[in-house]
Amino acid sequence: MCGLVSPDTTLPTISLDGVSVQVDGRPVLSDVSVDLSARHIAVIGANGSGKSTFARLLNGLVRPAAGSVVVHGLDSTTDRAELRRRVGFVFTNPDAQILMPTPAEDLALSVRGKDRVEIERLVERTLERFELAGHADVPASSLSGGQKQLLALASVLITRPQLIVADEPTTLLDLRNARRIGDLLLSQSAQLVLVTHDLRLAERCDTVLLFEDGRLIDVGEPCEIVDSYRRACG
Amino acid sequence: MCGLVSPDTTLPTISLDGVSVQVDGRPVLSDVSVDLSARHIAVIGANGSGKSTFARLLNGLVRPAAGSVVVHGLDSTTDRAELRRRVGFVFTNPDAQILMPTPAEDLALSVRGKDRVEIERLVERTLERFELAGHADVPASSLSGGQKQLLALASVLITRPQLIVADEPTTLLDLRNARRIGDLLLSQSAQLVLVTHDLRLAERCDTVLLFEDGRLIDVGEPCEIVDSYRRACG
Amino acid sequence: MILLYRPGSSILHRLGAGPKLVALSVVAVVLSIYPHDGWSIGLTLAGIAVLYLVAAMPVAVLWREIWRLRWLVVVLGAGLAVFVSPLLAVVSTGRVVALLLLAALLTLTTRMADILAVLHRLLRPLRRRGVDVDAVAMAISLTIAMTPVVASFADRLREAQRARGVRLGVRAVVPLLVLALRHADEVGDALAARGLT
C-alpha cells in the first residue's frame, strides 16, 4: 500500500525557499526549504510543530517573515488573489468554514459571479455528488458532523482548484466518514497537501513531510517517514 | 495487549435498564439495557450513533425519556447533584470546558468551597503533576492543544471523581499527546467510561460497547468488538 | 430562533420577497397611524389569521406565534388597562400583536436567501456613497449563519458548568466570548481562503 507511486513530475511545483514565520516575534517556522511536485503530499508532526502554519503559507493566509513561497508559479505574497482562486483550503472544523445559512447558499457563494442558471446547475450537481441533495435548504447547523465536512469539502471542490490544501479534515470523523473524505480527497485530479494525524492516511500519499518544533526535519517515502515518526513517539 | 483482563467485580456498577432518549421527539437512543462493572469501559461507533448521548446519561446531562440509569447506586434523575459530585466529565473540546481565564483559576473553580490555603495547595500540586506549573497564570486560551486538554483533565481529576466519563478526549491531539492523555486516564484508580474513535485506545480497555443508530448492538471483549466494527466499516 | 422558513406552495410562498416586504411595510405604517377602535383591531387580527390559513400554516404554527407573544400581551395589555383604559389596552396591544404576527408570517413563507437578495438590492444605491455593499451583505448572512453557532456555544458552556457542578452566572459570558471570538477569527480565515475578502 505504501510508497509504490513515484513522484509525478508533470505536476506543477510548490517551492519554499528559506521560509521563516513569526507570530508575536516568536518563530513558529524556521528556514523551511523544499520543492514538491508529487501529486499527494502528506504533512505530519506533533501538536504545535508548525503543520498548520505550513499549510496556511500555501495560500497566503500566513506570510513568511523571510524567504519565498511559490505555488504553481505564483508568489504567495505578490499574487495572493490569483493564488486563492487556484488553491482550495479545507479546515479541520467545518463549522468555521460553512459561511452561509444553508448548504445550497454556501455552495452558491463559492461560485458567485457566474450567471444564475449556471450557478443553480452547478450547485445542484455538486449537492448530488456529495449526497447532500436532500439537505439543500435546511439550516447547515443541523447537519451531522460528517455531512458538514462533506459540505465544506464540496464548497471547495466546486471551484475546481488546482491545489487542495486540507488541514486535518478527518479528525472529527468516525472511521467510515474519515475514509470517505480521505478517498474523496485522494481521488481528485488536483494536487493535494494533506495535514493529518492519521498515519494510515499519510501512508496513502506519495510524499510525506515531517515537522518538528517549527522545522521540516524529513521529506520522503511515506513508509520510512511515518515509521520514523512512530518510533520517535515511543 | 488485548482482552486479557477479566472484569473486576469489586468495582461499583453502572446499570442502564430499558433506557431511551429523545431529542425534539426524535429517538437518539433506544432501549439500552446493560450492566457494567469493568474498570475501563470503551464506547465506540459511527458519528451520530449515540455515543455522546450515552456518556451524558451517566452524569445526568441527558435525561432518559424512559428507563432508568443507576450509577454507583445513584439514580441519575433523582440523585443528580450527588452524582455529579462523583462523576467527572471530560469533553472533546477543552475550549468549551475551561471556564476561567487562567489555569490556576480554572482548577480553583473545581475545588471552590474548601478553605483558601487548602485550595492553593491543591491547585499548585495539580499544576505540577500535569506539567502546567509554568503556565499557572497565563491566559488559558494561549496554551497549546495538548496543554489545554491536560488542563481540562486536571480540572476534573482534582475533584477525585469515582467515575470518569471522557468523550473523545484525544481526537484533537497528536500521537504523543493522545497517548499521554490515554495513559493518564487509564492509570487513574477511578472507573473510566471512554468514548473514542481511536480503536487502539479502545482495545486497551476491559470492555467495549458498540453503538449503531442509537442502539447498543454489542458489548464484550475489546478485540472481538473492535474487529467486528472494523469489518463493518469495510 | 432564526430561519423559521416553512416550505410550501401557497400563493404567499410564491409571492416575491420584495413585494412581501413592501406590503409588510405599508401595512405597518397604516396600522400604526390609523385611529383604531375595538372593531377595526378585531377585523385586522381576523384578517391576519385568514392569511395564515391562506399560507397553509397549521393552526399549531399560528398558535406558537401567538404563544410567543404571551408576555408582551399580558404586560402591555394589563399595564395599559390599569393605567389608561381597557379600550386603549385592547387597541394598542392588538396593533402590536398584529404587526408582529405579520412579520412572523413573512419569515415563515420566505426563504432566507430571498430576503437576503432583497436586502442586497436595497443596499445597492449605497454603493455610490462608497459603501462596500458586498461586504455588508456578507456580514448580514454571516450573522444568520453564526447565530445558531453562538447559541450552541452557550449550550455547551451550560453543560460544562453542570458537569463540573459549578454555576458561573454572568461570568460564563467570558468563556462564551472567547469561544465566539475564536470562532470569528477562524471564519475570517475561511473567508480569506475562499477569496471572499
Next chain:
Amino acid sequence: MTEKDTGRDLARIAIFAALIVVLGMVTIPVPGGVPITAQTLGVMLAGAVLGPRRAPLAVLIVLVLAAVGLPILAGGRGGLGVFFGPSAGYLLGWVAGAVVIGLIVRGGRITWWRMALGATIGGILTVYLFGIPVQALVLGLDLMPAAISSLIFLPGDLLKAGIATMLTLALRRAYPPAFGVHVRPRVA
C-alpha cells in the same frame, strides 16, 4: 501581518451581531412597551471589543435583520412595526451608544474606569437620549413623564454596565487577542 484584515473584521462584526441576537432571549417585559433586555449588555460588549468603527455596524446588522421581520428582538419581536413602536428610539440609541462606548473604552489602555465610564455614558446615557424622546412621541406623553417612567430601566442598566466592565477586564485576561485583530488564532 500588517495588512488590513477584512475577513476577520467582517467575521467579528457578525459574531457580535449574533451575540446580541442570542442575548435577546434574556428579557423582562415592562408596561409601556419597552422591555428590559440583555441585548444592551451585548451592545456594551460590542462597543468595548469592536471599537467605535465596527461596533455600530454590528448593531446596525441586528436592526436590519429585525426590520425585515426576523423575530430577534427581546421577546421574539421583529418587523418594521418595531420601528414605529415605543422602543424605536432606544434601538437608534444602541447604534450611537456603541460608537460612544468604543471611543471611550478604546481611547487608551483598557482599564476598569474607562470601561465603566464608557458603559455609563455610551451604553446608558446616550441610549436614553435617543430613546426617551421617541418613546414620549409614540406614546403621546410629555418628555418629563416619559423620562421618569424610564427610570425603571436604570437599576438594570447600571447593573449591566457593571457586569460589562467586569466581563471586559476578565476577557482581556482570558483572551488578549480579543482587543487586537491582527493575531491569528491557534489553529486546530
